Amino acid sequence: MNNNPALKKKNRFLVYLRQTWPLYLMMVPGLAYLFINNYLPMFGLQFAFKKINYTTGVWKSPWVGLSNFTYLFKTADVYEAFRNTILYNLVFLVLGHALALFVAILLEQCMGRTFKLYQTLILLPFLLSASVIAYLAFAFLSSDNGFLNNTILKMFGKDPITWYSKPKYWPYILTFIHIWKSIGYSSILYYATLIGIDKSYYEAAVLDGASVPQQIRHITLPLLKTTIITLVIMQIGRMFYSDFGLFYQVPMNNGMLYSTTNTIDTYVYRGLMEINDVGRSSAAGFLQSVLGFILVLTTNLIVRKVDRDSALF
């Protein structure tokens, strides 16, 4: 009856909508949330170039060019925060992955019940909140009645140490706690690849008289290469981010420890909430977001070259 092609197309579209509108409608809450929680803050990155005035409203605040950034780079602690973030990440990367790999290989040697028990226990710290971990650390490190001062150091006849006022110990403390918390998680990732390895490789190696270290070196590690590279590169993409809970809660936001515990995340937080210095804080946050974005894109490109399937996009 109706041969107008444009009208026909429109009709077909209406039929399509009549069938599928519930599908579009159900996406609305999720998309609205992403808009509020993720996209509005992205537009908000412009605050780094403004002098925020809460009374005139944040969107109407005047532009100030790069002055927040020049001001940021005049403060000494911002360099410290960037340095700490990157150094901690490097240490966590190397130590964390080496140990996770080691634990995964050990886990693979165990069977049945004992395996389940070890895995359950080692993963346990991963479930604890940063607040609880700060309490656990305090139970060990408290200078008056902590376990280290009262029991361990006493046993060796050493004098008690006021841990919470000596920055030089904190790189070790925080690295230890980070590994303690994350080792269960990261070893599971490696373990998942390990159990996929064809057992006949090992059987053949045993027949040839290969020892366990030889098997690990010549079979396990080469087969894990792709997983290792992928996981490491992915983590490099997060180089400018730190675990806010670890660096804020565990040192208990203690000013005496900032030189070794301040990271970009704690720096931004303190600037925003404690010193009320939004300009400086938003400039540092802007750098973190943009550098982080560039790094993720770059690392993903590299992962694609190594192993297409593991790339994010």
Add this chain to the structure above:
Amino acid sequence: MITSKKIYKIIPHVVLGIMSLFAILPIILLFMASVTDETTLMMNGYSFFPKKFSSASYEYIFKAGRTIIRAYGISVIITAIGTVLNILMTIFLAYPLSRPNLKGRNVIAFIVFFTMLFNGGLVPTYIVYSQIFHIRDTIFAMLIPSYLMSAFNVILMRNFFSSSIPGEILEAGKVDGANELQTLFRIVLPLAKPIIGTIALMSGLAYWNDWTNGLYYIVRRTDYYNIQNVLTNMLNNIQFLKTSSQMQGINVDLGTIPSVGIRMAIAVMAIVPVLIVYPFIQKFFVKGIVIGGVKG
């Protein structure tokens, strides 16, 4: 004689045994401190084998710890509501995106995915929530920022739908006259139980353990604090009082702060629900790490 073969059998058990002890001992120490008599604790410090036990801390919490019980209630309620909302929003966004013929689905999928690559960070997020949505000092501050839905979970669930739910089943549903919602709830979701379990778990844990929303957005209405916020607050107050009294050389009355034992008892209470649920959900949890981890 011990052969090298035997040694390689023993090494994993020795190392993993030690690591397991390391993982569990701090938690045991915390528990022991919570049941240690207060004077013993002040004199001998934290110990695995306290000389004198006492349940005074727990009695105090249940009798007089109104703030603590309320914060505990907030934790339970927010975790429950947040997890349910999270699951529903994730399903409702992931399911349409898994339908191959949906127009515009690639654009929408990209909108979801892009949030994983780039974000505004703390300052703009804080300003948006506090200046535009005025969320500060309301109960919504504990529920909405950061944890209500994760783009990563949406993509995980979409992938599950498109790979594990055969298109023929959906077609069959349509032939039987089921509408979209009926198809989703009667056919798709029962098949998606494992992934729903995994995501519910991750979301529940994130809400239970969250202390940042309270820190950022609760300024005056501390009655909205959850148990983690109460913990953080107490530890920081003590540290603050200590440093300021040391610096100014004055004696601050520490009697207004709960004793060490009570604080440790509250920390134990914050861990216990996680410990109770953990053995039952461990399988889901490990699965979640494996599917999420490589790309997470």
